[in-house]
Amino acid sequence: MQKLLLLFLMLPLAVFAQSSQLPLSVSPKEFNDIELKILNEGIYDIETTGKDPHVFTNPLTSDLNVGNDRLAFEYFCPTGVDFIEVHFYPEKEGLKPKIVRDVGSTEGWVAFKIDLNDALQHWGKKGDYLRLDFGAAPDLKIQIRNLVLRPQTAREAEIEAKKEAQRKQEAILEKHLISYLNGMYQNKITNVLVTDNKIKVQGNLSDGEDFYLAEVSPYGHATELKTFEFLAPIKSDKEDFNLEIDRTVKRHGFNQDRVLSKWMLVQKGAEGYTPVSNARYADSIVPKYKYPFVKPATKKGLGGYSANRDAPVSDLDDLGITSATVNIWVTHFFRAGPSPESMPFEYMGKTYYVDRELIKKYDETLLTTAERDIEVSAILLVDKASKAKDPEIGRILQHPDCDPAGIYSMPNLTSPEGVQYYAAVLDFLADRYMRPDKKYGRIHHWIIHNEVDAGWVWTNAGEKTALVFMDLYHKSMRISHNIARKYNPNSKVFISLTHYWNWTSNPKFYHSKELLEQLLQFSKAEGDFEWAIAQHPYPESLREPKTWLDKKVSFDFDTQLITFKNTEVLDAWVKQPEVLFKGKSKRIVYLSENGTNSPTYSEQDLKEQAAGMAYAMKKIKYLDGIDGFQYHNWQDNRREGGLRIGLRRFPDDEEDPSGIKPVWHVYQAFGTDKEDEVYDPYKEMIGIDSWDEIRYKGSIGKKN
Numbered sequence: 073m074q075k076l077l078l079l080f081l082m083l084p085l086a087v088f089a090q091s092s093q094l095p096l097s098v099s100p101k102e103f104n105d106i107e108l109k110i111l112n113e114g115i116y117d118i119e120t121t122g123k124d125p126h127v128f129t130n131p132l133t134s135d136l137n138v139g140n141d142r143l144a145f146e147y148f149c150p151t152g153v154d155f156i157e158v159h160f161y162p163e164k165e166g167l168k169p170k171i172v173r174d175v176g177s178t179e180g181w182v183a184f185k186i187d188l189n190d191a192l193q194h195w196g197k198k199g200d201y202l203r204l205d206f207g208a209a210p211d212l213k214i215q216i217r218n219l220v221l222r223p224q225t226a227r228e229a230e231i232e233a234k235k236e237a238q239r240k241q242e243a244i245l246e247k248h249l250i251s252y253l254n255g256m257y258q259n260k261i262t263n264v265l266v267t268d269n270k271i272k273v274q275g276n277l278s279d280g281e282d283f284y285l286a287e288v289s290p291y292g293h294a295t296e297l298k299t300f301e302f303l304a305p306i307k308s309d310k311e312d313f314n315l316e317i318d319r320t321v322k323r324h325g326f327n328q329d330r331v332l333s334k335w336m337l338v339q340k341g342a343e344g345y346t347p348v349s350n351a352r353y354a355d356s357i358v359p360k361y362k363y364p365f366v367k368p369a370t371k372k373g374l375g376g377y378s379a380n381r382d383a384p385v386s387d388l389d390d391l392g393i394t395s396a397t398v399n400i401w402v403t404h405f406f407r408a409g410p411s412p413e414s415m416p417f418e419y420m421g422k423t424y425y426v427d428r429e430l431i432k433k434y435d436e437t438l439l440t441t442a443e444r445d446i447e448v449s450a451i452l453l454v455d456k457a458s459k460a461k462d463p464e465i466g467r468i469l470q471h472p473d474c475d476p477a478g479i480y481s482m483p484n485l486t487s488p489e490g491v492q493y494y495a496a497v498l499d500f501l502a503d504r505y506m507r508p509d510k511k512y513g514r515i516h517h518w519i520i521h522n523e524v525d526a527g528w529v530w531t532n533a534g535e536k537t538a539l540v541f542m543d544l545y546h547k548s549m550r551i552s553h554n555i556a557r558k559y560n561p562n563s564k565v566f567i568s569l570t571h572y573w574n575w576t577s578n579p580k581f582y583h584s585k586e587l588l589e590q591l592l593q594f595s596k597a598e599g600d601f602e603w604a605i606a607q608h609p610y611p612e613s614l615r616e617p618k619t620w621l622d623k624k625v626s627f628d629f630d631t632q633l634i635t636f637k638n639t640e641v642l643d644a645w646v647k648q649p650e651v652l653f654k655g656k657s658k659r660i661v662y663l664s665e666n667g668t669n670s671p672t673y674s675e676q677d678l679k680e681q682a683a684g685m686a687y688a689m690k691k692i693k694y695l696d697g698i699d700g701f702q703y704h705n706w707q708d709n710r711r712e713g714g715l716r717i718g719l720r721r722f723p724d725d726e727e728d729p730s731g732i733k734p735v736w737h738v739y740q741a742f743g744t745d746k747e748d749e750v751y752d753p754y755k756e757m758i759g760i761d762s763w764d765e766i767r768y769k770g771s772i773g774k775k776n
Contacts, residue, residue, distance in 0.1 A: 093222035094132075094140050096202070102128040105210070113217065117714060120212040126205040128161075129219070136196035140221040143202070144185040148713030149214040150614040152177035152577040158186060159203035160195040167194045176578025178529050179570075179614060179713070181217070183477045185228075188221075213615060215713050227476055231534065238473070242540050248295035249539055252350070253593045259283070259337045261352040264599070266331045266554075268358060271317040273335050275349070277306065282340040283348070285315055287333050290491045290547050294336055294351040298344060306337075320420070324488035327420040331357060331554050332495060334598060352599045353550050357557045361508050365562035368394035368447045368700060370743050371692060375665045375704035379437040382723035382730050383707045388444055391719075391740050395447040395700050397519060397664055398437055402497045403455035405430040408464035417503075419496035426500065427461070438505055438513020449517040449566065449606070449664065449702075450501065452552065454483045456532070468493045471533045471544070478532025480522065485547050494548075498555045506559035518556055519566040519606045519664060520549050525587055526570050528580035538582045542590040549591075553601055564660055566606035567591060573641070575624065575632035585629070592651065600654050606664035607642060608704075609635050609688075614715060617668035617677075617684035620758055620766070627768050630775035636688035639663070643697035644772035662700040663692065667717035670733065673725075681716075682734040683754035689742045690751065690763045703739055 098116050100108065105122030118127070143158060153175040160167045170186055188195075206214060261275040277283055287302035288294045301323060306313050321328050337349035373395030379385055387393070407414045407425040414425040441448050456474055460466025468490055471482040484490030505515040521531040524545055533544055549565050556563035569584040576583060584607070595601065611619035612635055624632040627641060634642050645651065646661050653659055668684035670677040692698045707730055708718035716722075719736040723729055741750035751763070760766060 093220045094136065096129045096219045096221060098204075098219065099128045099130050106206075111215075112710075115215055115217045116219075118206060118212075118214050118216070120206060120210050122210055123208050124205070125207065125210075125212070126159075126203050129202045129204070131199045131201040132196070134198050136192070136200075136221060138192050138196065139223045141187065141189040141192055142185050142222050142224055143188055143220075144183065144222055145216045145219040146181045147175075147184050147214055147216045148178060148181050149175075149212075150177055150179050150713070151212065153212060153214060154207040154209070155205070156184070156186075156207075157205040158188070159205070160191055161201050161203060164194050167191060174579045176528070176580055177576075178526075178578070179523075180479045180529055181711075181713070182479065182529050185477075187224075213714070225476065231473070231475060235535075238534075242536065245293065245296065245543075246537055246539050248293075249543060252295045253597050255350065255597075257349045259349040261335055261337060261349055264335055264352055264354045264356075266319065266354045266357040269319050271319055271330050271333075271335075271354075273315045273317070275313055275337065276311045277308070277313060277337070278311075280339060284338050284340060284345065285317075286336045286338045286345065286347075287317075287330065288336055288351050289328070289333050289488070290485050290551060291487050293543075294334065294347065300338070300345065303338070303345070324492075326422065326488060326492045328488075328492070329420055329495065331558065332491065332551050334550075350597045353601065354554055354557075355599055357554060357561075359557060359561045360559050361506065362561065363508055366445075366447075370394045371699065371701050372739070372742055373397070373447075373662075373664075373700050373702035374706055375667075375702035376706065377437065377441070378433075379440045380433055381706065383720055385440050387706070387719075388440065388446065391736075392743070393444075393446055395449070395662075395702060396441055397449045397451055397702050398434075398441075398515075399453060400434070400450045400501065401453045401455060402501075403453075403460040403462075403465055403469060405434075405461070406465045406469075406493075406497050407462050408468075417500050419499050420492070422496070424493075424496050424500070426497075431504075435512045438515065439510075440513075442510040442514040447516045448514060449519050449662065450505075450515045451519040451568070452498075452521060454481050454521070456481050465493070473534030473536075474532045475528070475534050478527075478529055480530055480532065482521070482527070482531050482533035482544055483548055485544065485551070491551070495551060495555060498552055499558075502556050502559045502563075506556070506563070516560070516562075517564045517566060517604070518552050519568050520545070520552050522568050523570045523608065524568055525572055525576070525582045525584045526578065527582065528578070530568075535580070538586050539590055541582065542587055542594070545587075546591060546594045549603060550601070553603070564602055564604045566604045566660075566662065566664070568606045568664070569608065571607075571609050571612075571633050571635050573632060573634045574630050584634075588645075602653050602659070604660035604662070605642075605646065606662050607634065608665040609639055609642070609663055610666060611635050611637075611668065611684065614717070615669050615671060617670065617681045619668065619684050620687055626775070627770060627772050628775040629773060636666075636684070636691055638768065639688075639691050639695060639698065640768045641772055643695040646697050658697065660699045661697055662702060663698060664700075664702045665704040666701060667704045667719075668735065670716045670735070673716070673721065673727070673733075678734050679754070679757065682738045683757045685735045685738045686751045686754045687758055687766060689738070690766060693742075694767065 105125040107119045109117040155173045158170040258278040263274040265272040283306045285304045286300040334351040336351040338345040377396040405427040415428040457466030457470040474481040523530045553565040612622040619636040622637040625638040670681035705718040707720035708716045708722040721731040
């Protein structure tokens with residue numbers, strides 16, 4: 073197969089010269105300080121071995137169309153690259169290399185592009201070729217695919233055209249958000265109760281007159297509004313007031329459910345209405361169903377579960393799984409109109425549609441967990457418009473600033489249409505999977521998107537500061553929370569975070585610690601809600617299972633990373649008084665995506681993978697601030713950039729398809745009578761005599 077692929081990659085390129093993009097191929101013979109492998113699906117697996125690592129493309133076989141002035145490819149690199157440099161051959165006077173510095177880390181396939189426009193005056197003739205440099209150090213591992221020369225896309229041009237104006241506008245928004253979140257208002261809304269047909273608002277006022285209750289819809293900014301969609305005068309001779317408002321209202325062509333809105337006090341003056349309080353979301357919602365919160369019996373869970381994978385469902389029983397995460401791609405099954413394949417549902421008096429067969433697959437998955445009383449947290453994912461199954465749904469739900477470089481998009485909560493459609497699909501899921509009878513299965517909690525500190529990759533809303541991004545993300549959390557609470561009073565929404573805590577290897581990423589602190593600010597200002605944390609404390613390098621060797625970790629709240637080596641930090645952070653829900657109860661913490669890697673299937677690598685997991689599980693066993701652990705991945709996945717972090721082998725492995733790895737037995741033994749029997753043989757590899765040695769028992773706080 074590999075020989076056939078090599079022959080294909082060396083075919084003449086003239087056939088593509090007049091197309092909208094020109095595919096390029098890497099020479100399998102010409103490279104330096106690199107180990108190069110060419111994998112299936114045209115993936116180049118590159119490992120640097122020296123200080124001048126580079127590859128060459130095969131020569132052009134015809135003149136390049138000058139419109140194809142973007143060199144682009146997708147890459148997978150968990151560590152990031154110091155720089156990628158493009159050299160033009162043959163070398164000519166005035167033809168200088170192009171360089172992009174700080175090419176960020178990514179644990180998914182992300183788009184990279186570089187503008188070659190000014191070089192095409194001197195380069196692009198038949199026989200010309202490129203050299204690509206990947207940093208200047210050995211031991212870098214990167215995979216690339218879909219290497220092309222192409223024109224700038226319409227979407228890229230649109231983003232570029234509005235970039236400067238948007239940056240200025242968002243700078244003003246950030247300034248206003250800082251003032252708003254730090255503001256000390258004399259007036260206050262103290263409670264918002266949502267019943268079946270009313271919104272009941274309580275609060276208190278200082279001296280003055282002409283006070284009004286204003287509604288702020290999710291698509292509005294409380295700090296920027298000059299006019300309001302709804303205002304109700306407050307007529308009270310006392311400091312305290314009570315108002316009742318109809319729960320539903322017809323606006324923008326939709327029947328809107330005001331359970332999604334927040335409420336703010338404003339004062340009428342000569343120049344309009346001035347905010348005189350923070351806005352406040354619903355504190356409580358009378359639910360459709362009432363059933364108790366049941367905590368999973370153990371911490372042991374499974375990440376990314378689906379009954380439709382190649383691994384046996386019996387693993388749920390054999391491993392003793394009590395919780396699971398399930399990926400829900402709303403843009404896979406949501407449809408803009410009827411078809412023979414679609415199934416209708418109603419939301420707020422309007423008919424919407426979903427793909428019947430795709431929903432049945434979710435039913436199959438969620439029924440297998442429900443019949444075992446396994447708690448399920450659904451991971452809500454929104455595709456970019458270009459990847460959505462229905463283009464109209466993609467248009468509606470993609471955030472207007474989403475950059476094509478990302479894998480997924482932040483949902484579009486900037487328009488009434490975007491909010492209504494997002495709410496409709498969430499309500500469909502909550503209504504279907506939160507029934508007491510579990511007819512279609514059960515979803516208990518909601519993980520809001522994926523790894524939002526790496527939002528550029530996993531929840532893209534364009535280039536935003538951390539605070540402006542959190543303002544968007546907080547709205548998505550609130551909408552999801554309030555819709556879930558319509559059905560289940562115990563349902564939680566989780567913020568999803570990587571192991572990057574107070575540092576990141578990607579300049580477009582945020583710090584998890586900063587996002588959490590901002591979420592606490594929003595909660596304090598706009599009414600606390602019972603959000604939880606879904607953190608991913610992978611080892612420092614996803615490729616290195618020996619997590620006890622991690623360097624970028626410390627036992628304080630300013631640690632660069634939180635990995636298996638210092639999970640005590642997260643345990644201590646969530647127990648701080650200022651982090652507690654309403655100052656009383658600890659927020660739930662799940663380590664919702666974690667695993668250790670076996671670089672190969674050699675006996676040594678498989679043992680190191682198992683040892684890393686034994687180390688991790690012995691760490692969290694005694695941390696009562698950590699409530700659950702969902703292992704990722706159930707089985708090795710060819711789309712994860714060469715990682716082998718599964719409990720089982722690749723389903724197409726030639727030697728043992730989907731075979732059980734030693735780490736499977738380690739995970740199975742956790743919390744059972746066989747735990748020490750299975751775990752103790754790995755102490756020597758870790759370099760300890762007792763498991764007690766890996767536990768940190770000192771104080772944890774801010775760095776001195």
